[in-house]
Amino acid sequence: MEISFIGAGNLAWHLAPALENAGHHINEVYSRQLQHSRQLISNLYDAQTHSDLNFADSPSQLFILAVPDDALETVCSRLVLPEKAILVHTSGNQSLSVLENWMTIYSDIPVQTGVFYGLQTFTKGQPFMDFRGVPLCIEATDKETEDVLVRLGQELSDIVYIITSAERRALHVAAVFACNFTNHLLAIAHDLTTTNGLEFDLLQPIIRETIRKGLAVENPATVQTGPARRGDLTTIESHLSWLAMHPQLAEIYQLMTQSIKQQYS
Known part of the structure; x- marks a missing residue:
């Protein structure tokens, strides 16, 4: 399939090479920042940078919106596509209906x-992602387009689902908790250790074991530990006293503690 990318950020960095490795051809890459599109095409076979959003003469069949x-x-308001084009957002x-309405x-x-x-989670500049284990969630306005996208997904990944916009939003919210918030909490833990003269590496064994246990059971709630789970008010108050000099962290601690206590009440 002939494909063009609109956007050259974190996702495009990994998805474009994966599509080429699956036998597809990336024709063009557009980015508001030309340097970003140049960086991406340096990893591709013979893709070209595209200077604007007029793709009327493009040979591509699929246009991938990889933008915030x-x-x-x-x-979408500036995009010009050739006839019979398929446009997908990532x-x-x-919702899909929003994209459909904009193009109408x-x-x-x-x-x-x-x-x-x-x-x-995709990060530009990291080694290229193996998409075989990446869940791909597909939705389309018609069955023919859905079939095209499912076939494309199955060439990249062993995990392809057809899900609705509402289901995808719920999944995305869950992913923010599981991925983005978890990483932010790790960053907080890093700051707390290093600013107190300790090595963050000391926490790595407990981090690994926590993730291992959480993924090994059907519901991670069954392996929850810690003072909130035990109802250890003395320890909780001691921690909050120590965090008094960090009011924002104390607020996060209180919210997380209350959430855990409510789950097991």
Whole structure:
């Protein structure tokens, strides 16, 4: 399949090479920052940078929107696609109907729309992701487009689901808790150790064991430990006293503690 990317950030960095490795051809990469598109095409076979959002003469059949959610409408309002193009966004949060409505408003020709959402954390500059274990969530406005996207997904991953926009949003919220918030808590733990003359490495064994146990059971709630789970008020008050000099962290500690206590009350 002939494919073009609109956006050259974290996701595109991994997805574009994966598609090429699966036998597809990346024609063009557009980015507001030319240097970003140049960096991406340096990892591709013979893709070219595209200077604007007019793709009317493009040979591509599939156009992948790999841009932040708050840029989607602006991009769609300026996007010109060839006839019979398929346009997909890669957002976990934006509905398919929003994309469909934008193209109805802004495009002079009919455009088939869909969603091609990879449930993974992607970081530009990291080694290329093996998509075989990445869940791909597919949605489309019609069965023909859905079939195209499912086949494409199955060429990349062993985990392909057809899910609705509402289901995808719930999944995305859950992923923020599981991934982004977890990483932020690790960053807080890093700061707390290093600013007190301790090595963050001391926490790595307990971090690994926590993740191992949580993934080994059907419900991670069954392996919850700690003072909130035990109802150890003395320890909780001691921790909050120590955190008095960090009011924002104390608030996070209290919210997390209350959430755990409510779950087991």
